Amino acid sequence: MSAPGRERAGGEDSPPRRRPTIGDVARAAGVSPSTASRALTGQGYAAAPVKARVLAAADRLGYVPDEFARSLKRRTNRLVGVVISDLRNQFYADLAAGIEQVLCAAGYQMVLVNDDGDTDRELAGVRTLLAMRVPGTIVTPLSPEAAALLTTQGVHVVEVDRQMAHDRCDAVLVDSEHGARMATAHLLELGHRRIAFVIDELEWTTGVGRLAGYQQALRDHEVGFDPELVVRVGFGEGSAAAATAALLAAHPEVTAVFAANNLMAEAVWQELRRGGRRVPDDISLVAFDDLPWMTMVQPGVSAVSQPVVDMGARAAELLLARLSGELRGEPRTVWLEPRFERRGSTRPLAS
Amino acid sequence: MSAPGRERAGGEDSPPRRRPTIGDVARAAGVSPSTASRALTGQGYAAAPVKARVLAAADRLGYVPDEFARSLKRRTNRLVGVVISDLRNQFYADLAAGIEQVLCAAGYQMVLVNDDGDTDRELAGVRTLLAMRVPGTIVTPLSPEAAALLTTQGVHVVEVDRQMAHDRCDAVLVDSEHGARMATAHLLELGHRRIAFVIDELEWTTGVGRLAGYQQALRDHEVGFDPELVVRVGFGEGSAAAATAALLAAHPEVTAVFAANNLMAEAVWQELRRGGRRVPDDISLVAFDDLPWMTMVQPGVSAVSQPVVDMGARAAELLLARLSGELRGEPRTVWLEPRFERRGSTRPLAS
DNA sequence: CTGTTAGCGCCTTCAA
């Protein structure tokens, strides 16, 4: 140990010096580790002057308590695991941002896991979070197993955006069905009858709900449902564009397309432009999930707007309420309402 | 303890049962904890049949090793702290995605901290990471203190996108100056002489570099630099649009605008549209940092494209090389080259 | 090849 009282802040190539422990702080302050602990945490008694001495010593040494040791002892921590599918999709990034904001304000730290839409990676991520002993998690689930594994081990789970655990855990959801119904009704009211529905998944409550809303709107307007107009797109790059092109070639009578999420919207939009189809003159377009570009392109894309950041924030609040014990008992499902934003991409069908 | 050998995976309302420890696994397998440890980790000897028994027991009990306890013992862990400014900005989200991808493949877990451009929050985030005893971090720095605090405590730091620590730690950067020079030269070659430069920060190497590149291009073309055309925008919402409007009102002779990042580009673009100025007929526009919407709007926005995801990946690789000891010694700075994408938003100045 | 021992850094009774 070098000269006490003159602890350099760590020079150029000093070997990764052992980080100061609470014992070091205690010694520097001339007290016992337990007293130092009480002074540092504020839990329990510590005479004011002693406390000041300890704090000063800690500061001088650059002491930062070891969260691992602390968690081990306290048998809990202030970490929250977040499992999402794809950070590069602005939808998930916004969701994570909303979550992080609330967690941070409450003194919690977010641990983010990307699963890339792969259930194996989802499970691996969940295992990591389990290993980190996080007391709570927020997930955009891919499989029911994720939540099951977590709840089994006593970890709180809030599902966001979609639900896989069938009311077995808390959830914060947007009413996909209602949103899709509004969007489809809008097209129907404009006179459209042959409306394609483009989506990449029908395994999640989002896809199912949006399809249901689309069908419900058709029924409301007494328009027959044609399964041929439901385009189930694969996950590959360009897959959506190709499928859209194929559909429009096979069904030239289609006058409107409902893209069921922002990825589909972008792909369809690009494909329509590539194919030289004018929006809305040749074909109308609506999207589910509103992104900034949809107001920037000409014409703007009519879209179902979801309160994404807010959804993340609400999920975090719900989880925090569970963690604090403020909320107990039956799983809660919070429904958020989407809004329909009419823009220039939809117009009355010229008869 | 309930009936052994029939450990339910956790029923409905079972109280948050104590999670199984390695001791439980050892007991169930009829071996000592250390043998169980060796079997589980693969480190050290363990007879095949014994190993199988331990693994089976662990599986049956749903055992997940406690990373905290393990880290405490091993005095290291596989966590990497990542501090970025704003997840909602696609630039940072892409960066994080690139980092996460590489870390995940190497068996590391990312801990993400958002600092919202606030140095206090940055420091708080760094403290959190210090407390979590992360062996390495990747940061888009706001202040030199962040990296200093970390390196002082023996934590590896890689700065990405911008540099604050003056070569005192590793960095992965895009050549801002070169990018800005290309973009400005492009405008100059089209005949533009009065080119506005819009930016929200001149405290980071990005802002400084982009301004320098802009100035260098002017010098190259023997065009005088007019400080009045440098618009220094505040951070508030709408601030960029207002500043742009003010500039264009005060300097009607301006024929082109260089927006120094994607936020500025969006704000300027919106403001030009709002003000009824046609791009590129009335005014040309180039951006630094290319985003998808820039190819979707009409006309497309000419932009300096940065390999953002790759930048994150490279930073992660550099950090991993440090952590593994594969790379030692002097700090490395990796420079990535931007590309200029010409699109419709720039056109020759009609004389 | 396996079990015993010890201790990572911290906190929390309990006794002084």
Place this chain on the structure above:
DNA sequence: TTGAAGGCGCTAACAG
């Protein structure tokens, strides 16, 4: 108001 003791779950020496 303070200090001593014990232990959270795990693994690295060491002894058997």
